[in-house]
Amino acid sequence: MKENLKVFGFETLYLLATLIVAAGSFLIQLIGRSYSGECGFFIFDGSEYTYNIIFYNLGMVIYISFMIAGYRFFLKKRIAGLSGPGIAVKIVFPIIALVFSVLMFILLLVVALMVLGFDNMKPISMFEFTLFGWPVICMGFMIYAEVDAIKTDTGSKDITDPGGDGKTLIKEWNEVVTDADIENLNKIYNYFEDSMIVSMNYISGNSVDETLHGNMLGDNDLKIVFQRPDKDPFSVELWFTHTRQMRMLFVNPSDKCQMDIMKAKVCRNERSLFWTMWEDFDPDNEEHKNLSDVAYIEAEGLKWRVLA
Numbered sequence: 001m002k003e004n005l006k007v008f009g010f011e012t013l014y015l016l017a018t019l020i021v022a023a024g025s026f027l028i029q030l031i032g033r034s035y036s037g038e039c040g041f042f043i044f045d046g047s048e049y050t051y052n053i054i055f056y057n058l059g060m061v062i063y064i065s066f067m068i069a070g071y072r073f074f075l076k077k078r079i080a081g082l083s084g085p086g087i088a089v090k091i092v093f094p095i096i097a098l099v100f101s102v103l104m105f106i107l108l109l110v111v112a113l114m115v116l117g118f119d120n121m122k123p124i125s126m127f128e129f130t131l132f133g134w135p136v137i138c139m140g141f142m143i144y145a146e147v148d149a150i151k152t153d154t155g156s157k158d159i160t161d162p163g164g165d166g167k168t169l170i171k172e173w174n175e176v177v178t179d180a181d182i183e184n185l186n187k188i189y190n191y192f193e194d195s196m197i198v199s200m201n202y203i204s205g206n207s208v209d210e211t212l213h214g215n216m217l218g219d220n221d222l223k224i225v226f227q228r229p230d231k232d233p234f235s236v237e238l239w240f241t242h243t244r245q246m247r248m249l250f251v252n253p254s255d256k257c258q259m260d261i262m263k264a265k266v267c268r269n270e271r272s273l274f275w276t277m278w279e280d281f282d283p284d285n286e287e288h289k290n291l292s293d294v295a296y297i298e299a300e301g302l303k304w305r306v307l308a
Helices: 010-030 053-083 088-116 124-151 179-188 286-290
Strands: 034-041 044-050 120-122 158-160 168-170 196-203 221-227 235-247 265-268 273-276 296-306
Touching: 010 053, 010 088, 010 124, 053 124, 088 120, 088 124, 120 124, 179 265, 221 296, 235 273
Parallel strands: 044 120
Antiparallel strands: 034 044, 158 168, 196 221, 221 235, 235 296, 265 273, 273 296
16 A cells, blocks of 8 residues: 555655645735624634735635646656556545545634634635635545546557458557456457567656756656567557566577567556566466566556557
8 A cells, every 4th residue: 555655755745735835825815804893603703804805816826726736747647656456545545635635624724713813704705615615626636636647548549450450459558457457458469479579668757956956756667669470469568657676588699599478468466567478477476576587577557558
């Protein structure tokens, strides 16, 4: 669970930042308020203040902008790891969103009491929208981000093979989640029989910026292109996300050994997805993983597509 959610890493900082921005935006809304009289509602009873519409909208714009920017440039990419095997994280994530929404409500209420005491803000509907609406927006937005991340690049589109045999090839990215997805991939590419690895592209996601600060995203994206002497399909690309390890045996001409893949398969356990060239490889057998001559790739998630 910890590896999937990474709740002790950058995601926690993002969610805490959401709380801080919400509190800060709420404070901005209270700037420029004007005294209106005496009134009581909810748990508040005392002086009545009216919002300054400019500062009210400014605070709301800052909060919503942070949510959109955080999703677009951070959350969408980080939460993509939730689309790997296992349903538990997809159930737990809405619970986490709910917890942070409750925390946001409490935080906004505390800020209101600290700044206003037991005074009132009018119109009541605007105050209630901030106090109750923002936590609901936060929860709905984070759940939307998780659902959208699962759907990202998983849509399938049927394209008829121009070779003329009338068979259908799926040329969009397809996510491997269920056992049926694994069986489908293995069958479509005939268990990688007689195929060859044409290229590999690995991107860690880590970098050092212009201020010499390290950015540790740990995407560990690995893309591998395969080709084989068959046109149905000829080439596929596998995209391993959050790759955990790659154990490969490379053959050089001087080795005078077979360079193509006799057979390979995709399989999984509760923790990871695997691509291996050993037909009898058992992902739940630790001895299999520790054999020195076993080639396999282990990752949290896997997508694939037909190239040709």
